[in-house]
Amino acid sequence: MPSTDEIRQRIEAALPGATAVVEDWTGGGDHLKATVVAPQFAGLSRIAQHRLVYDIFGDEIGGPIHALSLKTSTP
Amino acid sequence: MSEQNDQANPIRDAVAGAIAEHPVILFMKGTPEAPACGFSARTVGALQALDAPFAAVDILPDPRIRQELSALSEWPTIPQLFVKGELVGGADIVAEMFESGELAEVLGVEQPDLEAPAEDVVPTNPPNMQIENRLA
Numbered sequence: 124m125p126s127t128d129e130i131r132q133r134i135e136a137a138l139p140g141a142t143a144v145v146e147d148w149t150g151g152g153d154h155l156k157a158t159v160v161a162p163q164f165a166g167l168s169r170i171a172q173h174r175l176v177y178d179i180f181g182d183e184i185g186g187p188i189h190a191l192s193l194k195t196s197t198p
Numbered sequence: 199m200s201e202q203n204d205q206a207n208p209i210r211d212a213v214a215g216a217i218a219e220h221p222v223i224l225f226m227k228g229t230p231e232a233p234a235c236g237f238s239a240r241t242v243g244a245l246q247a248l249d250a251p252f253a254a255v256d257i258l259p260d261p262r263i264r265q266e267l268s269a270l271s272e273w274p275t276i277p278q279l280f281v282k283g284e285l286v287g288g289a290d291i292v293a294e295m296f297e298s299g300e301l302a303e304v305l306g307v308e309q310p311d312l313e314a315p316a317e318d319v320v321p322t323n324p325p326n327m328q329i330e331n332r333l334a
Contacts, residue, residue, distance in 0.1 A: 169287060169291045169294070169295075170285060170286075170287055170291065173287070173288070173290070173291065174273070177273070177274050182274075185274055185275060190237060190275065192237075192289070193290050194290065194294075
């Protein structure tokens with residue numbers, strides 16, 4: 124199960140210029156919440172913004188990462 | 199190579215058919231009466247708070263439903279809300295849109311009294327259990 128810090132680093136590495144805050148919602152490590160501010164989100168719908176983040180993790184979402192709740196915005 | 203192809207895929211056809219047939223359809227874990235996941239429960243709560251009629255599909259009975267749904271929608275998580283054949287979003291987006299009034303707009307219904315605190319209807323966070331993992 125990836126740690127909140129690992130999730131943060133992977134988001135920030137995949138989206139250069141992005142800042143991410145990743146929290147463990149329940150203390151159980153599998154319900155994570157990420158607040159991501161990224162220049163790449165500019166002009167995209169919320170769906171497209173969330174897809175950009177989900178795509179970083181692929182099949183891990185719903186697997187090792189049971190749930191990754193997202194809040195996205197542009198700088 | 200995947201063994202799946204564009205030919206006979208009855209489950210994908212059924213999922214696509216349901217999305218086409220129902221103007222508002224929610225794919226969720228459990229049922230609106232008994233959601234099996236907090237994220238599905240939140241999304242049902244938003245739709246019910248708007249008094250919006252919706253069809254619901256429980257994806258749990260057969261893992262292939264979720265597999266085919268996510269392949270079609272290119273969206274990895276459950277729930278998924280579709281309006282007029284288009285993916286509107288999952289729990290986070292639906293909650294955000296509910297709070298902003300956009301969901302009512304998309305669904306063509308009246309936004310309920312904004313004086314009422316939305317948190318009572320659609321909790322934005324799971325209950326805070328105050329558990330911290332301090333095991334080394």
